[in-house]
Amino acid sequence: MADTATSLDTTPLHGVHNELDARMMAFGGFEMPVQYTSIIEEHMAVRNDAGLFDVSHMGEVLIQGDGALDFVQHIVTNDASNLYDGRAMYTVMCTPEGGIIDDGIVYRRAEDHFMMVLNAANTERDLNWMRSHNSMDATLHDISDETALIALQGPEALGIAQPFLDQDLDDLKFYHFWERDGGTFLECDQALISRTGYTGEPGLELYVPAEAAEHVWNALLEAGHDRGLKPAGLGARDTLRLEAGLCLHGNDITEETNPYEAGLGWLVKLDKGEFIGRAALQEIHERGPERQLIGFVATERGIPRHNNIIKSDSGDVVGTVTSGTQSPVLDTGIGLGYVPNNPEYTDEGTHLQVSSQRRSFEVRVAEPPFHTD
The missing domain is CATH 2.40.30.110 (Aminomethyltransferase beta-barrel domains)
Structure with a gap:
């Protein structure tokens, strides 16, 4: 939703951040909370207990149709043929020269239905890139505006979310996800509960309808009050990911860097068949970065x-x-x-x-x- 006063986009939780007196800043074209109390306090809450992040600025694109898998295989370096329903993978998209266009997560929701999550500042550019390389006639649908993404991270995260789910979260493995509909997760029409994160701690990333974001946020904060849960902003998100050694696109990885020199060679599956950048990456792999x-x-x-x-x-x-x-x-x-x-x-x-x-x-x-x- 547009914020005409600042010309920045805002997330569905913008009003909540204002109520919490968050310090706001421009990031990726959005007005986002950088901190609520202090970066150190929020950082340590995630390391010791739990933190709740609004990351609804991220982009989500549905990839559907008979050519969905072939399209995903064509544009990313990792091997999506190894995915199954309920499994996700981290990957990168590369230029023909091997430079990293973006990094993100691909979710397989069905044999002909994937979701790709993109970095906020890159979403429009990534979509244009994807569309220009869609010779498989896959259907691409940008659902970013209608989707809120809330990250619940920290040692207490799973325990906080557990009462709202009908399965034991200990059974949800890293880079796996569950889907819920019909109001079975915090009254959401639909929700995707993903065992992923960007903090180096256990946690979940929750994709819910934009209109349900405030209810989900408030319910989780209330449920986590006695477990030390605190709202956390982009400042703590950055210090947490850096302590964990996780790359940030635009800083550590760009179109001027390739996966091998960035320590992400494990994302490149040269034996899966042709994909954009494969020839260049094969050469870099053989000679070394x-x-x-x-x-x-x-x-x-x-x-x-x-x-x-x-x-x-x-x-x-x-x-x-x-x-x-x-x-x-x-x-x-x-x-x-x-x-x-x-x-x-x-x-x-x-x-x-x-x-x-x-x-x-x-x-x-x-x-x-x-x-x-």
Whole structure:
């Protein structure tokens, strides 16, 4: 729904965020809550108890018809033929040169019915790309405006949602989902309950009709009150995903990066048949990527920031920071960035420097997730 005052879109939960006095910001063309209380408080709630996120800015596209599977196989790198009803997969779409157009999740709802979830800022561009490569005559239907997406994340998440479901959530495996209709989940006409998330914690992502969003949000907040559930904004979502070492499109992965250098080679199934970018990715796979995305932890005071320079221990410029923050769990700086694919810079424990215009500080190459022992 359009917000004419700001020219930004708003989610179905915009009124709720205002009632909660959330600090709002522009993100992906939407006015979104960045925090309700503090980023650290919301971050730690998710790590220790649970957090509730409005991520309704994400795009959802239905892919249907006899050519649905062939179309999905054509546009993504992962192998959708391994999916079955109730199974989802993480994947990327690539250019013919192997650059990452977007990353997202594909859900198989039926043999001829898939749903693909796209990043908010990329939805329109992704849809145009998909339509321009739809030689299989699959039916594409953008349901983003009519769909709300609420993420319930944290150690207490499944326990909070359990009373609203008729099956044991312990039976819902990672990257699997259930569908409910007829009001059987919080009175929603239909709902998709997905065992996925972007925080490094157990949790669910709930796709519900836009008109049901406020009811679902409020019911979950009330149910989770005694379990430490707190509303959480995009600020905590970013620090959580970075502690977990999860990539953000537009920062860590772009059309200028390929899956192999981003550590996402496991998403590329070269043996599944032809797909967009396959030839280029085959060549990169055979020769090896020229650079590699590394994780690192600061060993002295300093917070890495996007576009900071990465230097070798001797002071030579070797790369660039793509994401960085202060880890609430570690209470030190953490980040991701690209360096040459050379053990001299990529081996765990290697000491490098991160440099801004103001100062430099030492970091140590580390394998995410950063927040776990």
